[in-house]
Amino acid sequence: MPYDWYLNIIRSIHEAYPELHLKAWTAVEWDWFERITKRPTQELLAEMKSAASARFRRGAEIFHPDIRSKLCDYKADADQWLRVHREWHELGGKSNATMLYGHIESAEHRIDHMLRLRDLQDQTGGFQTFIPWRSTPRTTRWARTSRSRAA
DSSP: OOHHHHHHHHHHHHHHOTTOOOBOOOHHHHHHHHHHHTSOHHHHHHHHHHHHOOBOOOOOOOOOHHHHHHHOTTSOOHHHHHHHHHHHHHTTOOEEEEEEESSSOOHHHHHHHHHHHHHHHHHHOOEEEEEEEEOOGGGSGGGGOHHHHOO
């Protein structure tokens, strides 16, 4: 769908229910909005924020490129994810930081992920929470790997 369709969803919900606290779109989706509109993410974030004072969702998996390329190579990479959060924080927005763990990553990959989040938090102070999500691989293609059952 075109970007305006998503913007209008937020506007419509906010107009009908202004007391709702909306959490919409992940950093990956913001990266997609930038691609389809050819407009800077910060401009799009400001536009959406003014439409509904929305916050956006998290969804980081693991940042390390060796793992990210295997888990979600079709999504925004770590630099793009962090850039979108940085821009949101610079606009005064708050967000949550997450890490999906317990699949094919090692402790080294988890530490790398947390250090990148900590660095951005030190720069912006924009994360409200850190949420570690334990992977449940039995319902994914990683179910057959021995490492997915470890950790």
